[in-house]
Structure formats: structure tokens, C-alpha cells
Amino acid sequence: MDKVTNILMAGVGGQGVILASEIVSEAMMQAGYDVKKSEVHGMAQRGGSVTTHVRFGKKVYSPLIKDGEVDILFSFELLETMRYLGTLSPDAIVLVNNQKILPPSVTLGKDEYPDTIPGLLSARYPRFELVDALGVAQQAGNAKAVNVAFVGVLSRFFDVAEDIWHKAIAAMLPPKLVDLNLKAFALGREQH
Amino acid sequence: MMKVLLSGNEAIARGAYEAGVRVAAAYPGTPSTEILENIVQYKDIYAEWSPNEKVALEVALGAAIGGGRALACMKHVGVNVAADPLFTASYTGVRGGLVIITADDPEMHSSQNEQDNRNYAKFAKVPMLEPSDSQEAKDFIKLAFELSERFDTPVFVRSTTRISHAKSIVELAEPEKREAPKELQHQFEKFVMLPRNARVRHPIVEQRMHKLAEFADLFDRNELILHDTDIGIIASGTSYQYARESFPTKSFLKLAMVHPLPARKIREFSARVKKLYVFEELDPFFEDQIRAMGIAVTGKEVFPVCGEFSPLTAAAGINGTEKTLENPPLLEYLPPRPPNMCPGCPHRGIFHTLKTMKLFVSGDIGCYTLGALPPISAMDTCICMGASVSCAMGIDKALGENNLGKAVAVIGDSTFLHSGITGLLDIVYNQGACTVIILDNRITAMTGRQEHPGTGFTLMGKPAKQVNYEVLCRALGIDHIRKINPYDLAQVKSVIQEEVNRPEASVILSEAPCVLHRREFKPTNRPHAVDESACIGCRACLQIGCPALEWHNVGDKGKASIDQTLCTGCTVCAQICKKEAIREGK
Numbered sequence: 001m002d003k004v005t006n007i008l009m010a011g012v013g014g015q016g017v018i019l020a021s022e023i024v025s026e027a028m029m030q031a032g033y034d035v036k037k038s039e040v041h042g043m044a045q046r047g048g049s050v051t052t053h054v055r056f057g058k059k060v061y062s063p064l065i066k067d068g069e070v071d072i073l074f075s076f077e078l079l080e081t082m083r084y085l086g087t088l089s090p091d092a093i094v095l096v097n098n099q100k101i102l103p104p105s106v107t108l109g110k111d112e113y114p115d116t117i118p119g120l121l122s123a124r125y126p127r128f129e130l131v132d133a134l135g136v137a138q139q140a141g142n143a144k145a146v147n148v149a150f151v152g153v154l155s156r157f158f159d160v161a162e163d164i165w166h167k168a169i170a171a172m173l174p175p176k177l178v179d180l181n182l183k184a185f186a187l188g189r190e191q192h
Numbered sequence: 193m194m195k196v197l198l199s200g201n202e203a204i205a206r207g208a209y210e211a212g213v214r215v216a217a218a219y220p221g222t223p224s225t226e227i228l229e230n231i232v233q234y235k236d237i238y239a240e241w242s243p244n245e246k247v248a249l250e251v252a253l254g255a256a257i258g259g260g261r262a263l264a265c266m267k268h269v270g271v272n273v274a275a276d277p278l279f280t281a282s283y284t285g286v287r288g289g290l291v292i293i294t295a296d297d298p299e300m301h302s303s304q305n306e307q308d309n310r311n312y313a314k315f316a317k318v319p320m321l322e323p324s325d326s327q328e329a330k331d332f333i334k335l336a337f338e339l340s341e342r343f344d345t346p347v348f349v350r351s352t353t354r355i356s357h358a359k360s361i362v363e364l365a366e367p368e369k370r371e372a373p374k375e376l377q378h379q380f381e382k383f384v385m386l387p388r389n390a391r392v393r394h395p396i397v398e399q400r401m402h403k404l405a406e407f408a409d410l411f412d413r414n415e416l417i418l419h420d421t422d423i424g425i426i427a428s429g430t431s432y433q434y435a436r437e438s439f440p441t442k443s444f445l446k447l448a449m450v451h452p453l454p455a456r457k458i459r460e461f462s463a464r465v466k467k468l469y470v471f472e473e474l475d476p477f478f479e480d481q482i483r484a485m486g487i488a489v490t491g492k493e494v495f496p497v498c499g500e501f502s503p504l505t506a507a508a509g510i511n512g513t514e515k516t517l518e519n520p521p522l523l524e525y526l527p528p529r530p531p532n533m534c535p536g537c538p539h540r541g542i543f544h545t546l547k548t549m550k551l552f553v554s555g556d557i558g559c560y561t562l563g564a565l566p567p568i569s570a571m572d573t574c575i576c577m578g579a580s581v582s583c584a585m586g587i588d589k590a591l592g593e594n595n596l597g598k599a600v601a602v603i604g605d606s607t608f609l610h611s612g613i614t615g616l617l618d619i620v621y622n623q624g625a626c627t628v629i630i631l632d633n634r635i636t637a638m639t640g641r642q643e644h645p646g647t648g649f650t651l652m653g654k655p656a657k658q659v660n661y662e663v664l665c666r667a668l669g670i671d672h673i674r675k676i677n678p679y680d681l682a683q684v685k686s687v688i689q690e691e692v693n694r695p696e697a698s699v700i701l702s703e704a705p706c707v708l709h710r711r712e713f714k715p716t717n718r719p720h721a722v723d724e725s726a727c728i729g730c731r732a733c734l735q736i737g738c739p740a741l742e743w744h745n746v747g748d749k750g751k752a753s754i755d756q757t758l759c760t761g762c763t764v765c766a767q768i769c770k771k772e773a774i775r776e777g778k
Contacts, residue, residue, distance in 0.1 A: 029195070029361060035359070036358060038359075039357060048529055048530055061433040062434050065503070067503075080529070082526055086521070087519075090519075103527045107739075109734070109750055111527040120523070
């Protein structure tokens with residue numbers, strides 16, 4: 001595959017977005033691709049918006065995705081999805097975890113959390129999918145595995161063998177959490 | 193050898209290990225912090241968190257004078273702190289190799305300015321390498337040590353946020369085996385920078401830079417990539433990656449050594465291409481020098497000086513405007529999600545109190561700088577590490593008696609040890625009537641919880657002596673030292689009130705560990721909950737900006753509620769609630 005695949009992962013600090021990007025990057029390297037991934041640490045982390053760029057293909061130059069060339073928007077939170085639509089390619093896959101985390105202006109009662117997001121997305125993007133990754137993680141035994149459950153959903157879009165995903169998950173998680181996360185991944189991969 | 197995915201910072205650490213580094217020193221600072229955090233896994237390397245970057249560079253320089261290979265790492269503004277030893281280390285040169293990492297932060301993702309530290313290489317007359325991915329980050333560290341020893345000079349390796357915090361594939365190699373230096377060498381003319389010796393060293397530095405410029409022309413990592421010659425682009429670092437991706441069929445001169453520049457290669461490249469661009473983030477550092485060589489070049493008239501580049505920047509500058517994007521926003525307004533102090537953060541109650549007291553807050557660098565943002569909005573200055581203390585002194589001297597009861601300095605424990613102590617010494621010696629609040633949360637929190645001289649442990653995990661702030665301040669000459677519990681709002685307010693109204697210097701020690709600091713933080717209360725029948729919906733509790741507090745409608749009335757998974761039971765909101773509607777949960 002010469003064409004580089006661009007995944008923009010978005011969410012809120014604490015949701016495990018970065019770990020998800022580590023697992024996907026590791027799996028793609030194991031699958032034989034060149035891989036680059038990029039994000040920002042530091043002040044931006046404290047409960048704020050988080051994004052990470054994951055790119056893989058035969059040869060990857062830039063660590064950042066060019067605006068307008070995101071193939072998959074992999075979003076952990078409804079509102080966060082809406083911030084990055086400008087980065088999408090025309091036929092992008094928009095994969096969204098159906099979870100709301102209220103930003104401070106909403107908890108303060110100054111702003112409303114928009115309730116029209118899924119409808120707006122599905123009207124514009126034919127390849128929009130809403131997933132209950134939190135529910136999948138709870139089914140696997142722990143809400144904290146939501147990120148790996150969601151990676152399971154994402155994994156269906158790539159021709160990468162299941163055992164490569166398992167190795168990547170095992171490489172990125174502490175040993176005592178591996179079984180739980182493998183279960184969350186498997187349940188996520190079965191969605192739809 | 194094995195291939196692994198490494199961040200630029202992990203690759204720099206690996207490069208240091210493969211190069212046989214003996215000593216590595218740093219002060220944490222985004223985006224450089226993870227270099228030393230990763231170096232500790234290599235047990236052959238002595239690694240330390242120094243109190244500040246000047247100390248870190250001096251420790252590394254000492255190690256190099258002793259004959260070992262040494263690494264000093266810092267963020268861009270850290271080099272300002274380390275500039276004093278830097279400029280003279282350029283004169284002394286080294287025995288063992290000395291490499292300095294400057295991790296710049298274009299776009300200021302987590303910094304107070306976006307200075308371009310390539311200028312330091314020119315200013316201090318030190319060569320600088322700039323990698324464009326993690327493999328090069330590792331390779332260039334090893335190269336930098338070879339250059340340092342071959343040309344008898346410190347060597348800079350410059351990273352940026354998009355190198356340090358981007359991962360790409362790296363092939364590992366075996367480490368070089370290097371013995372500990374056997375003995376010291378007395379070299380008066382080389383290492384004692386008295387005027388008579390420094391006058392001898394300066395021409396040696398100039399000759400060295402000439403030799404390095406000759407080397408730059410022969411250096412194969414300064415790479416000519418010739419394709420279509422209608423357009424030629426000179427670039428380094430991630431700028432090269434962005435431009436190469438947008439213009440895969442054009443010609444490139446990829447610079448690995450960004451100082452000194454390879455003049456002959458630049459002339460050759462410019463002669464081969466029809467139109468020459470310099471694509472460089474931040475300052476026109478190459479551009480100005482290339483112009484001075486009499487070569488026509490396009491740069492900052494089409495590419496921005498401010499902010500970081502992206503893959504769009506090269507295309508936008510070279511092709512004119514990019515095509516419009518096909519995905520306009522679906523919603524006109526999106527509620528923002530700014531960074532926030534954590535639930536239970538000990539800083540929250542302090543800043544809430546400072547706001548209610550309407551004090552002028554001379555602020556500093558750390559998590560608590562978030563106290564400047566809404567809804568708390570209680571910080572009036574933020575300049576650089578330690579400036580809170582000395583600026584408070586200047587404010588006091590400018591206003592004189594009119595300042596009484598109006599201003600306070602606020603500084604974190606790690607920042608105080610980094611460069612607050614000398615400011616406090618000035619306040620004592622020159623008799624400022626200032627109050628300094630030291631927010632001691634037992635860790636360097638902002639950069640991800642690194643040890644420091646007040647935490648009781650070293651970077652390598654050894655138990656260590658802990659600074660006693662009270663004894664230290666007393667020794668500096670502070671007579672009025674008060675300790676407060678930042679979760680006790682009544683105490684916080686009364687103590688600050690008393691001290692800012694005292695016409696003498698004072699220090700308030702606020703003692704409570706960072707809630708993310710697992711070794712020290714022990715919650716004393718259970719999560720709290722709102723009694724809906726008592727809540728009148730006044731929103732007073734929401735003014736402290738705690739992520740655990742939420743607002744929702746009960747019938748036609750709004751009420752506060754608390755996310756039980758986030759609340760640490762810190763009680764700050766409960767103390768603010770006038771209706772006693774917030775209580776410990778069961």
C-alpha cells in the first residue's frame with residue numbers, strides 16, 4: 001500500500017486517547033508499515049482537548065496529517081468530534097464513541113452541550129458510525145478499558161491479523177491489565 | 193538489530209546510551225522532559241534532575257572536563273538560564289564529549305515564548321545538529337559526541353515539539369563500551385578562563401568554526417536530493433518532512449547541521465535550481481545567512497515567522513493559497529475545553545481566595561499558572577521561572593507604602609528551588625515588604641511529576657535529603673513564616689490577609705501534595721455529594737472551576753451535582769456553599 005493512511009484521534013484528557021494511539025502505531029509497525037505519530041504533552045493535557053495523529057504506509061514523511069487528508073476521525077467524545085471536521089478528506093470514516101464529557105462552560109451553565117451532533121454527522125458523512133465503547137468496556141468488566149474496546153472497533157477497518165493486535169496490546173499495557181483489555185478489544189472488534 | 197517505535201525524546205536517550213554517555217543532567221521542561229525519564233533505564237548512565245538548567249549544564253561540563261561523555265537537556269527557555277556557562281564552555285571546549293539538547297516549542301504548546309534557539313548556536317559559536325525524525329535523533333546524538341571530541345567543542349542538538357513528541361521507527365544498535373576516565377588532567381590554559389587565557393581561546397574558537405564550516409560542506413547528512421529543478425527547497429527538521437511530503441518531486445537541500453552552514457553546498461544547490469526557497473520554522477536563520485552570501489532566495493515573504501509549521505504551510509507558501517476545505521463546521525459555536533486544574537488540586541482554594549481578596553498576584557511557571565484562566569482568573573503576571581518573587585519586589589519598591597495589602601507572589605516548590613531563592617534573598621536584603629506564597633505540592637507537577645531537592649528522592653530512585661523550606665527561608669533572613677493547609681479556606685484567607693498587611697517580608701508555606709502524586713497524596717475524605725433539597729442553584733460552587741462539579745436541571749430549576757468518580761473530597765466547594773448543601777458522601 002503506497003498511500004499513507006491518516007487517523008486523527010480526538011478526545012478529552014484522561015480518556016486514554018494516547019494509549020490507543022500507541023497500540024495502533026505498534027500494531028501497524030508489526031504489520032510492516034512505516035509509522036509516525038504525533039501529539040502534544042504538557043499544559044494541554046490537564047483535562048483539555050487531546051488529539052494525536054497516527055500515519056502509516058509504505059513511507060511516511062510528515063508526523064502531522066495535512067488538513068483535508070484525514071481518512072479516519074477516531075473520536076472518543078461527541079463534542080470533540082466537531083472540532084476537527086475541517087481536517088477530514090471528502091470520503092472520511094467518522095468513528096465516534098457515544099460519550100459526553102461536559103466542558104467547564106457547560107457545567108457552569110453558560111453554554112449548552114449541543115444535542116444534535118449524531119444527526120448532523122450522519123447527514124453529512126455516509127461513513128459515520130456511532131459506537132457505545134463505554135458499554136463494550138463495561139461488558140468486558142471495566143469502564144476504564146473503553147479506549148481498547150474502541151480500538152477493537154477501529155481494527156475492523158484494517159487488514160491486520162488479530163494476533164498482531166494482541167501483541168501490540170500486550171506490549172503497551174501492564175501485565176495484570178492485559179487479559180481485561182484483550183477481552184474489551186475482542187468485544188469491540190465484534191461490534192456491527 | 194531490532195526496530196522499535198520511539199519518540200524523539202526516547203531516541204535521544206537511546207542515542208546517549210549507545211554513545212556511552214556517563215553523566216546526564218537536566219531540569220524538566222516540556223518538550224524535553226522525557227529524555228532523562230528514559231535515560232534512567234540505562235543503568236550505566238548517572239542521571240540527575242538538577243535544580244535548574246545552569247546547574248545541569250555545569251554538571252555536564254564538569255563531567256566532560258573530567259573526561260567522560262556528558263549530556264545536558266533542557267527546553268528552549270532553559271538555555272536562557274544556562275547561557276552563562278554555555279558561552280564560556282564554547283571557549284574551553286571539552287575533554288569528554290559534551291552535548292546539549294535544546295528542545296524548542298514552536299507554537300508555544302506549553303511555553304511562555306517561542307524563541308528560536310538556532311540563534312544560540314551562532315551567538316555562542318557552537319555547532320548545532322537538527323534531526324528530522326527519531327532515527328536521526330538517535331544517530332545525531334552519537335554524531336554530536338564524535339564532533340564534540342573531534343573539534344573540541346560543546347555541540348547542540350536541537351529538537352522541537354514535533355520531534356520530541358512524535359514517534360517513528362528506530363533501528364537499535366549496540367552501545368559503545370567506554371571505561372570511566374582514569375584521572376584528571378590539569379589544563380590551566382584551556383579550562384581557567386582568566387582574561388589572559390580567554391584571549392588565547394577566542395581565536396581558537398574562531399578557527400574551530402571555520403573548520404566546522406568546511407566539515408559541513410563534506411558532511412553527507414547535509415543531503416542534496418535532486419529531482420525536478422524548477423523548484424529547490426532548503427529545510428531541516430520537521431519542516432523538511434512537511435515540504436518533502438507536499439513536494440515529493442522537487443529538489444531539496446536537507447540540512448542536518450544547521451550551524452555552521454555548508455556554504456559550498458548551498459551555492460551548488462542554488463546554481464542547480466531555478467527558484468530557491470528556504471522553508472524554516474520561526475526565524476529567518478538560514479535565509480539571512482544565505483542572502484548575505486549574495487544568493488537570491490524566497491523565505492519569510494511567503495512563509496510565516498510566528499507559530500509552528502504544518503504540512504499545509506509549504507504548499508500554501510509555494511503554490512499561493514490552498515484549495516478551500518470541503519468540510520465547513522457543522523455547528524457555529526463549540527463550547528471550549530481549556531486545560532484545568534485537577535479535581536482536588538491544592539492550588540484551587542488558594543487561587544479562589546486570592547480572587548476574593550482582589551490581590552495583585554505576581555505569578556510564576558507551573559500548573560498553578562492555570563489560576564490565571566477563567567473562572568478563577570487570579571494571576572496578574574507570568575514571565576519566567578522565579579520571576580514571581582523578584583517582580584513582587586519591584587512592584588513593592590515602585591509603589592512604596594501604597595503597595596501595602598495589595599500584592600502577593602505565588603511560586604511552586606520546584607520553581608522556588610529552580611530560581612526563586614535568590615529573589616527572596618533580595619527581598620530580605622533590600623527590605624521589600626513582600627509576601628511570597630510557596631505552593632509546596634511535593635513534586636514538579638506540570639511536567640508530569642518529577643523529583644526535585646524537596647521530594648526526598650533522586651531521579652535514579654535513591655532516597656535523598658529534603659529541603660526544609662522553613663529553615664531555608666529563616667536562614668535567608670525571613671522572620672515571618674506561616675504554614676497553611678490550602679484546603680482550609682478560612683485559614684488561607686486570614687493568614688494571607690495578615691501577611692500582606694505586614695510592612696515586612698514574609699513567606700507563607702502552603703503544604704499539600706499534588707493529587708496525582710501517588711506516593712504522597714492520601715485522600716482524607718470520601719467524595720462529596722450535593723443535597724438537592726438544600727441546593728438553591730446559586731452557582732457559587734461552580735466558580736472554582738472544578739471538573740468534578742456539574743450543573744443540571746431538576747424540574748425547571750438548575751442544581752449543582754458532583755461526579756463521584758472525579759471528586760477527591762477536598763471540601764473546597766463545600767466550604768464555599770452558603771447553604772451547607774455539599775456534604776461528604778456515604
